[in-house]
Amino acid sequence: xLGTEPDIVANYVETGQVKLVFWPVLNHGDFxxxxxxxxxxVAQQNMDAFWVIHEQLFMxxxxxxxxxxxxxxxxxxxxxxxxxxxxxxxxGPTGLDAITELxxxxxxxxxxxxxxxxxxxxxxxxxxxxxxxxxxxxxxLP
Amino acid sequence: xKRYISFLIFLLVACSTPEPTAVSPTxxxxxxxxxxxxxxxxxxxxxxxxxxxxxxxxxxxxAVVAETAVSTxxxxxxxxxxxxxxxxxxxxxxxxxFRGDPNxxxxxxxxxxxx
Numbered sequence: 001x002l003g004t005e006p007d008i009v010a011n012y013v014e015t016g017q018v019k020l021v022f023w024p025v026l027n028h029g030d031f032x033x034x035x036x037x038x039x040x041x042v043a044q045q046n047m048d049a050f051w052v053i054h055e056q057l058f059m060x061x062x063x064x065x066x067x068x069x070x071x072x073x074x075x076x077x078x079x080x081x082x083x084x085x086x087x088x089x090x091x092g093p094t095g096l097d098a099i100t101e102l103x104x105x106x107x108x109x110x111x112x113x114x115x116x117x118x119x120x121x122x123x124x125x126x127x128x129x130x131x132x133x134x135x136x137x138x139x140x141l142p
Numbered sequence: 143x144k145r146y147i148s149f150l151i152f153l154l155v156a157c158s159t160p161e162p163t164a165v166s167p168t169x170x171x172x173x174x175x176x177x178x179x180x181x182x183x184x185x186x187x188x189x190x191x192x193x194x195x196x197x198x199x200x201x202x203x204x205a206v207v208a209e210t211a212v213s214t215x216x217x218x219x220x221x222x223x224x225x226x227x228x229x230x231x232x233x234x235x236x237x238x239x240f241r242g243d244p245n246x247x248x249x250x251x252x253x254x255x256x257x
Contacts, residue, residue: 008250009241016227016243021251023238028257035256043239047231050239057256064257098237105236111253118251133250140248 002058004130012137022054025114026103035064036099038072041089042081052079 005020012018024039026032035057043050053075057064063071069090076086089095117124119136227243234240238251 005252012248013242013246014227014229016229016246018248018250019240019242019244019246021234021238021240021249023251023253025253025255027255031257032255039239039256043233047233047239051231051241054239061256102237106253115252115254118249118253120248120250137248142247 002055003127004133005055007130008133011134017141018137023106023111024099024102025106025111025116026099027112027114031065031067033096033099034067034069034072037090037095038076040095040099041086042076042079044089044095045081045085049079049081 008018009020013020024032024036026036039050039053039057042053056075056079072090073083073087077083113125115125115127117128117133119133120140122136124132124136227246229242230244231239231241232244
């Protein structure tokens with residue numbers, strides 16, 4: 001997401017009002033698989049580090065079209081991830097199985113485009129302004 | 143002489159102690175025992191102070207209140223202060239990635255691709 005995410009995190013996630021869930025959508029073949037696999041392998045070591053690489057991958061979105069295995073290894077190591085463990089995950093089946101399973105679940109839920117936001121069961125398709133999210137949140141908060 | 147003797151006889155009669163008269167015996171009632179020993183002593187002692195002194199009353203009242211408060215606290219649920227949100231990062235039951243308070247009233251799922 002990235003765009004309005006920092007504002008959502010600052011105003012609603014860190015205040016305990018919103019739990020933010022990231023669900024991978026693999027709609028761009030191997031480009032999607034490689035990036036999400038890297039994020040998954042980081043998450044397997046450190047969940048806080050996942051959100052760091054999550055932000056970095058969105059910020060460097062244009063670079064991902066030409067990113068290779070070394071790119072993701074360097075990115076993971078740069079945020080403190082153990083290289084050997086990351087490579088074992090990246091080259092092995094467990095990380096790939098995890099993201100493909102999540103991708104299959106979102107299809108079962110009828111999610112075919114991205115981004116799609118599910119806010120307590122209400123779906124918003126496409127990028128949204130912070131005000132739209134805020135309005136949706138305020139309607140649900142006590 | 144006769145006068146003198148008569149006079150003596152007169153004196154003798156006048157100064158004689160009378161014979162005790164017979165008095166019928168009256169029934170003597172046994173002395174009533176005092177109902178309480180204090181009844182006898184109350185008349186002599188100063189009146190006792192019934193009301194306790196102020197500090198003692200306060201202390202005892204405080205003790206009663208405190209005891210009541212304690213007993214109340216043990217029976218009634220205590221008011222709890224608002225809990226601070228627990229901001230964390232983890233995985234959902236499905237294996238997706240989340241950040242924030244797991245018990246937050248709102249869950250927003252971002253179905254996204256990095257590309």
